[in-house]
Amino acid sequence: MSASPESPCVRVVSVVEQRLVLVARALVGVGQVHRVLGLLDQEIAPPRCFGTDAVELVKQTLSQGLVALLARAAWQQRPVWNPNTGKSRMSRGWELPSLPVLRFSEATFEFLVHLSYHEPRPPGTNRHPWRFGNELPVRPLPLGDQLVFWLAFKTFPNQARIRDWAGQPLILAQPLTRWVIPQAFDRPPDDDTPIPLPDFHAALAQPDFSALLELLRDEAIRNGVQAEWVKHRSIRRHEVETLATRQRETLDGFLDALDQANRRDLGLYLLPIARQVLPVADSPRWWGRELDFSGLRLADRAALYEQLLVLPHALQRLGHWNAQARRVGYLDDDYTASQFWKARWEEEQGDSLVATAANLLRELDFGAVGLSTTPPRSNPAESAGRSTL
Structure with missing residues (x-):
């Protein structure tokens, strides 16, 4: 991507950073999935740091793309119960009692980086170093993170690195991801690590979570x-x-x-x-x-x-x-x-x-x-x- 000095609103990213943007676009349905699948099979190390333009492009892609994606899901009209008024009505998604506000943490960016880049490793070493041997700490994540994880599993279901992340206790402990994707991805048969249960009680206390369940x-x-x-x-x-x-x-x-x-x-x-x-x-x-x-x-x-x-x-x-x-x-x-x-x-x-x-x-x-x-x-x-x- 390039821009002239007279076009300051155009974001400029390097060829290496472009991979990250293309993956984000594919997740929200505005990119070419088959092209991204070819990129994911390549071994290339991530840049030592990402430029501001690349980070802002990823943020813009997710914020706008997820809104458009949920709007498409909201188009179908169905009976919806409103617990606030105690009444039901035929509604589309944007007529729900409350609409979800999506927030993201650094986990989304970390996940996209791990998905987009694969640093070459010597033959015979573990191809995916974070696979089960390097468990990520379990913590509650914002709904935006959970939605990105789910979209990755939906878009690239057979990609090895996606399956690795799906087995992480951090992912399995998220209420939205666990609810919308019942299919389990294998952990090794001899791995008896306890799988944390999602806290659905705390999640349902948030109107945003209930709205996403409807959508x-x-x-x-x-x-x-x-x-x-x-x-x-x-x-x-x-x-x-x-x-x-x-x-x-x-x-x-x-x-x-x-x-x-x-x-x-x-x-x-x-x-x-x-x-x-x-x-x-x-x-x-x-x-x-x-x-x-x-x-x-x-x-x-x-x-x-x-x-x-x-x-x-x-x-x-x-x-x-x-x-x-x-x-x-x-x-x-x-x-x-x-x-x-x-x-x-x-x-x-x-x-x-x-x-x-x-x-x-x-x-x-x-x-x-x-x-x-x-x-x-x-x-x-x-x-x-x-x-x-």
């Missing part, structure tokens, strides 16, 4: 469906066990926090996931169908299936919430909230989904988890339309 709802649904199909198709037992464990920890913590914050309506996103998965999940054996169970006792096999059926277990909890909503009377304080819940529940066919989930769990109780010879069914997620994000 990213469709993305969470799409990723939730993909996570169930990962457990269906994967041939690696460690992968599906890790994914199921993190799914259950995340959902339990998230639903607990929703209950405490009186925002049960935000848990209804699980019903569209179930509507796409349960019609093809003919038995508990649908989960883990491609796994090799040879050498496992029947009791161990049943325990594994019990671990994999995260979605049916979560639906049982939503069913209890629905039963409570039906008992709310006209003069009760929560009447309008219960009416909103019941309307959404009927629209999403909640009773049928909970009954199907209960039947799947009942099969587990009876021990009907023998080896399956049923061929896999087609994947509805592969033909479904992509999210607007």
Whole structure:
């Protein structure tokens, strides 16, 4: 990039610094992802320091690009519950009770630098020196940081350095990242480092977080469906066990926090996931169908299936919430909230989904988890339309 002295408003960056700007642009959807993928495979050391223009260009790209990205996500109109007024209305994202204010820390810049540059290392040494051996300190991060992490996992899902960062406890401890991306990325099988749980209670106390949950709802649904199909198709037992464990920890913590914050309506996103998965999940054996169970006792096999059926277990909890909503009377304080819940529940066919989930769990109780010879069914997620994000 270049500029003449008569054009002081044009930012000037070096060729090396340009990599950082191109990666930032790709994350917010205004750059060429395939071009950036080629850059990420190259080994090049980062500059010793970045110029002011490069830093300001990254800031400008993120601030403007993320606003445009969330605006696209907000276009679809849907029923939204306003806890401040106790009323619901058909709203687009920019009509939410509050709009998220995104703030960033130095973690975003550090992450983009690690993603954009890879200093050449002697043959035989660890290609990614921060992979699990150099854990980053766990701390709360602003929502802007969490949104950038999620976009990186979405944009470059198979990039090695992205997978390394996804396994960092710092990333797994962030509520937004953990909620919107249930797919777990592998840590080594012999790595038993405790994974910190996100503090959903503190996050839901922030109106900005609740607003982002509304805006990213469709993305969470799409990723939730993909996570169930990962457990269906994967041939690696460690992968599906890790994914199921993190799914259950995340959902339990998230639903607990929703209950405490009186925002049960935000848990209804699980019903569209179930509507796409349960019609093809003919038995508990649908989960883990491609796994090799040879050498496992029947009791161990049943325990594994019990671990994999995260979605049916979560639906049982939503069913209890629905039963409570039906008992709310006209003069009760929560009447309008219960009416909103019941309307959404009927629209999403909640009773049928909970009954199907209960039947799947009942099969587990009876021990009907023998080896399956049923061929896999087609994947509805592969033909479904992509999210607007």
